[in-house]
Amino acid sequence: MSISRRSFLKTTATAMAGSAAIPIINNRLFKLKGADMQNYFEREFGISEALCQKALQVALSRGGDFADLYFEHTISNYVILEDGKVNRAYSEVSLGVGIRTVKGDQVGYGFTQELEKESILAAASTSATIANASNNNPNKEIIKLKLENYYPLKRLLTEIPLESKLPLVQGVNDKCFSLSPLVKKVNAGFADEQKRIMIVTSDGVLVEDLLPRSYLYVTVLAEKNGRRERSGWNIGGRRDFSFYTGNIINEISQKAVDRVLVLFEAVQPPAGEIPVVLGPGVTGILLHEAVGHGLEADFNRKKISTYSDMIGKKVAEPEVTIIDDGTNPELLGSINVDDEGTPGQKTILVDKGILSSYMHDKISARFYKVKPTGNGRRESYQHYVQPRMRNTYMLGGSASPEEVIKSVEKGIYVEDVSNGQVKIGEGDFAFYVSQGKMIENGKLTAPIKDINIMGNGPKMLANITMVGNDLQMYQGGGGACGKGGQSVPVGFGLPTVLVKSMTVGGVK
């Protein structure tokens, strides 16, 4: 239920904590070894190839161009610590199949939570109604697609007992309190999700994947001279549980406490247009908002995007190369296969300053007569596919980060960003800086916080005049991007970058 073509992004773990019940289920039914990753839906729910064929036939019974089935079984768990104890836990099981029929650029969609034959066929006939002609037939043969695995697991997340997760969360709590007497409250949690999908397409492809996702987070509240400040940190991704070691506990705790204490020194930045240096890592949200969304092919196919006539044209300085990539090991936006059966891959969006490709799903790829780029994604079986980002980042350039900062006489240095938004057609975007520093005479000085920075995507891209050699990918586990009412996990990264001018929203 979307109001308009707005997109927003949040990286905070607490965004998840706000929504009702998410994630503790440890189900003995799902004890599987590596070798039996395949045929999951057949084994567990009796979904046969013949049933899939029948459903696809019904989906195309009124003449769609193609159809697909998206089976999903997701188990998510979430344990929370408040006031010193891990004293609440949530879990969710989600199971269903979504059926899509496509006719040109028109989409019919039905889904069911019951994996019985009658329910599946009823959902298929709902999706068929988008077309209005004589029937079409799915491919008679189904080929099983083999995939690369960018997020291999040693153990299924559903096999990790709750007892193993509790010490992580308790450990972060205890560590944070030990780091500073100013720490007054700690909220921490561990969330994990294991999503199994099977996609069957009318052109005869069957593919299965298992997508893990987890993160450990903390928010810390500190008090000093009657003032309170709050900050936090989280680390995660498509990780095996063995990733969460004592070192990770220490890193998260140290970062969170350092980040909250510095806020007591924060000053207000000047309002207005000034140079902005983006530090490496999470600041990649800027790319996501300012450039990424505008390059999703549906916005261009409909001529809504400000980039819709720009393929092959210069959009940035030659030092700027921007990539959207599903193949980074264990990052949040990595996918072995997209949600319509196109294998995970890497797409160069801006090649040395020249706009080289949009991000496509099957519908836009047919429109532009190119191959799909593996960007067809959806939130769940309840949603149809849209072109979406995966991990979006800019390659490193030639300058050292110190040189970039030194080049600015007076400006803002951005260290952490919590969320952003873009208006696709105007290209106007904003992102919220939760932490940063002033730059004065080429040096980082007083800390700043809670400022919205605004700009215009194409102008900002052209205004990137220096690119550092220190590309960092965001290692958090809570990043989710919203578009058209659907939320999907995404990653991003950026080297230190100088943008000549942006609007900083201060009060002075």
Add this chain to the structure above:
Amino acid sequence: MNNKLLELAEWTIKTAKNAGADDCRVTINGERFVEISYRERKPENIKEASTKSLYIEIFKNGKYSGQTTSDLRKEALSNFISNAVRMTDLLAKDPYRSLPDKKYYGSIENIDLELYDEKIKSINPEDRHKLVQTIEDACLSVGGSKVISVEAGTYDSSFEMVMMTSNGFSGYQNGTVLYAYAGMTARDEGDRRPNGYDYALVMKKSELPNPIDIGRNAAKRTLDLFGGKKISSQKLPIIIENRVVPRILNGFISAMYGRSIQQKQSFLVDKKNQRIGSEKFTLIDDPFIKGSQGSKLFDNDGFASKKRIMIENGILKEYYIDWYYSRKMNCEPTTGSPSNIIIPKGNRSIEEIMRDLGKGILITDFIGGNSNSTTGDFSVGIIGKLFEKGELTQSISEMNIAGNYLEFCQKLIEVGNDPFIYSSQKTPSLVFNDVMVSGV
């Protein structure tokens, strides 16, 4: 009343208690919806489905967990519940966690909130397509040659919910929703393609405005964005248009939650019965408005609904405190979350107010931004119009307002006479004086 849902809830409670739970609360939701959208005068998306889900909260030996599933087959559910009870046992004890004391359930008012309309439930495909076509046509005709793309659509749903506890609470609510919208992207000068939209969301079909108006307004609101640019940074009066007030207000309301107060993540800690805004700032939580989205007879704890003045003439009167945080803070609970938010309307239209103010900015939308509930600081991008001598003169974009809620709410000088009716937050336009607006 749906007996099947009630029976399932009863069965779930019995099964949980047999599995070892001391107490439990179960909430079952069911929905049937249809969603369609049009572009270029043909359907772009059609989606139709039914969903259901069961949420069970388990209380065992001072321990607590909550579990959701969509698989309501009794055998699967029975396994799910016994797993959930076992899992709960592994958590730490929490002395504040329990079902509410029964006396707090009170007695649920016997009134019809008019949330259910058979006329929405029985909309047929032909009517639905006709409605969307009418909206699309109206938008296209006003947009004319400027149109790049128009999208129009509807979403209609009928839903029901049962909540039941093992200590004697039982509640049921059903309802219908009809949502209709249009969005337009148009060709401005240069390469700007402004996008504007309009919508209505109602629970009774008779309250839907003329669909032609939805289409026309979407086009008009888009054309109004033409020529957007930033002006120099300065202090000005601002008017926040009724429909977008919640974007600013929500940061304030999140600081009123019991959890925010108890965890000290709120700038409103220790501010009860103190001045937190100007005389003009009054905020009422009213769960009994007929046909409004936020209306309810009981809350998530099962407490019978009550109308509450949360902020009165600038004085903070209440927090949103549920049962759990009331126990943690050793105070009386109110209710855990807002129902309908009402800011009592003023006497004048925004046109009259603009004439009076002379120069200022009418904010019609926000972009990006966020707020820090711990300190009350906020910063957000604004989109709208500059007005001079009472007349709208220049579209603005890429600009920003920032401040601290406690100072900002002191600057509220007037409330418009135009509460936005298509939301549970029925906020009129709000006028603030002397706000730093940053641009060039």
